[in-house]
Amino acid sequence: MSGTITKSAMVENRPWLDALAHGVLILGAAMVLFPLWIAFVASTLDGSSLINSIVPLLPGDRLLENYTTALSAGSKAAGGVPVGLMLTNSLIMALVITLGKIVISLTSAYAIVYFRFPLRMTCFWTIFITLMLPVEVRILPTFEVVADFGLLNSYTGLTLPLIASATATFLFRQFFLTVPDELLEAARIDGAGPLRFFRDILLPLSRTNIAALFVILFIYGWNQYLWPLLITTDEQYYTVVMGLQRMLAVPDSEPQWHLVMATSLLALLPPVAVVVAMQRLFVKGLVETEK
Amino acid sequence: MAEITLQAVEKTYAGGFKAVHGVSLEVPDGAFCVLVGPSGCGKSTLLRMVAGLEYVSSGTVAIGGKPVNDLEPGQRDIAMVFQNYALYPHMSVYDNMAYGLRNRRVPKADIERKVRDAAEILNLGEMLDRKPRQLSGGQRQRVAMGRAIVRSPQVFLFDEPLSNLDAKLRVQMRVEIKRLQRRLGVTSLYVTHDQVEAMTLSDVLVVMNAGRVEQIGSPQEIYARPASRFVATFIGSPSMNLIRGVVTEGGRLALSGTEIDAAPGLSARPGQAVEIGLRPEDMRIAPHDGPGTLPFRLEFREDLGATELLHGSIAGEAATLHLPAGSAPHRTETLSLIVAPEKLHLFDPQTGLRLG
């Protein structure tokens, strides 16, 4: 079938514009992927070959060896924290933050939308305020609070302070407002109390939103940098994204690039995999949270 | 015994708007009561108060003799069919019907039996595994009714359940609902703005307007002796014609140009101005012109097949006739009409209330 007839994206039939579009896109994709490729190549080279010569464009042969070293022993120049351990910590942190945020914002949104009680709007605005208080603007005082609670160097300290979420609460609030009133009425007549309604009706209807939010929040949780940096001094609790920085910041010597790049790839693989595998949900999540 | 009793029930919303003014009503056990009226007349509000979905501002609502003002909807032993069906979209038809029973911890075997029985009655047997989005409007409405039946409640409540269906389906479902209610004998309260549904479904008909009850009675009573101008023009389609006139010295009715006989026992005084109500279907073509007939000027006609609607005016005021097809020969411009005195309705022009 020739393609001269209907192409929905075409206004006129100018094949060179199409070729240009493809060309630009391929170039764009290449530019986006290039750093990743170089990192991969670097992670497969022998460490000594990286000290004085440029990273080649084709991979070497030390893939297995480098990654094993990284996972089990880390970068010796940076204190030898096994990347495997850091990956586990990152996973725990990301999952706890994600699930915590989802649960907390579901119940908060439910309360705000479906109930009338004094201070309702005050609660709403209190949650809203958190949008204007990212970690970066309250670094020291938050650190002090966490230290006072004895939560430094702990999973609780890594996750609890990050669990409030205005964006997730607003997303669910938005969604709940679109659920027809009659469903609640029918449920009440069917003898369901507020908790049963929440569990049997509202939650199942929220499934896609929860999944979309899961992707966004997982990335957010996994990529946490400043916070783990501040509150962990015990290697046991290092996460991979902050651990990477320690590998880079070795004083008086070049970083062990092959290990650093292996770690970088390991650090970005899980969130990227989640985005690629759940692309549709990811896009939905991004768009919904920005409304 | 599951009669519904309302005593001086009122509803005032925050902000002052009074949706329902002092309504008292008694629906006998097993009766089908229809609340009918224009949008905003308070009928849905009243229904929702019986359901427990709205608080009662003052007055009592009782089901089976027991006051239920303070009971949650789930505690009143009622079931409701909503205008938009309100089916749980993520549950199958079976689960939709079983949900209320599961919440009441009815044993699984009983649930199975009840759901299948209800499905049988409503012809839903093959659809038990489907989800609502896979069903047509009529099927969804039947599932909504199934959900109500399955609970064997004391009272059925219907909130304009047929409004979202197309005309043909509406007629079909109307009959099904009536049949079902007869068969199950459950006291039912039904809200609609459609007066055809009101007439055909009700044992007890309640006409409402602006938060008040205009008239309560059987559909036949309401049709034959409407208590007010509002009821008279609301029930019956096309609406009753209203022509201004005066009571004569001799106890007859004068409309500009003629005099006609009034029914005996007229309670209006001579000289009193009245509004005379004439139903389009109650007028006949007079055998001859002359005194005692009503002059009708024909402007255009609508042919309905078996009958025809003739639009025009009587004594200068707009009027419509509903007569068998072919009653008015072609090219007719005027007709003389007669109407039996018993079919005359008289209303006070000031209060709108029925006279005599």
Added chain:
Amino acid sequence: MEKRVTLNNRVLPYLLLAPQLAVTLVFFIWPAAQALYQSLLRQDPFGLKTTFVGFANFEKLFTDPLYLSSLQLTLLFSLFVTVLSMGAALVLAIMADRVVKGAQGYKTLIIWPYAVAPAVAGALWWLMFNPTVGVLAYVLRGVGYDWNHYINGTDAFILVVIAAAWKQISYNFLFFLAGLQSIPRALVEAAAIDGAGPVRRFWTIIFPLLSPTSFFLLVVNVTYAFFDTFGVIHATTTGGPGQSTTILVYKVFADGFLALDLGSSAAQSVLLMLIVVALTVVQFRFVERRVHY
């Protein structure tokens, strides 16, 4: 927008809100209040005595050349990051909107950097520009430019701009693409029938209709450049060489955590807070289609 039908439990809503409110009060509001308070104090060098000094810390900041240059740097930084990433994203989005075949594939290839942490993005580009082993440094030397971001402040600045922009392209791309796809085909076709070529169509029809999206992305990108790029800087240049990559958010950290100047750091935090508030207000007031909450 409110629900017409609500439930009337007394205690339950408070229980449902309690966890979030607790975390918010303890870890957000209280520390923010602390920051506000501490910004009005000054500690003596030995940490023994703190005195209330009113707005002195703020005055000191506004006359501190280091702070002012950091402010200027941050504005410059956000300008470049925003223009670079929005520009590249727009071009890619326009092209992606045109192609039918392979659109999904291109999309996947372009959006994955969103999932990369800023610090990791920094690490990747840190390698690419490394004077000894980096590919790009090699290429630049080939055309006569001796790149060294360890010594040259401008080079370091360029590096962090590129790393930050690279990561943000995917986000902008997604929203630009969505914006383009929401423009009714009929408008573009009508313009074509009216004789407008592709370039003219873009500037007179598509670009104006894209302006809500553009404005929205502008605010988001500026916010990103101000705050989320901490990781890029901290993992690579650590603000240097000299102060050439010390943007405001990095300075707050450095002065507070490294130099332990609490009063100054707190004052800087407060100023940053004001910037966030301003950006958030702009976002919700002028950008959101639904203004009421």
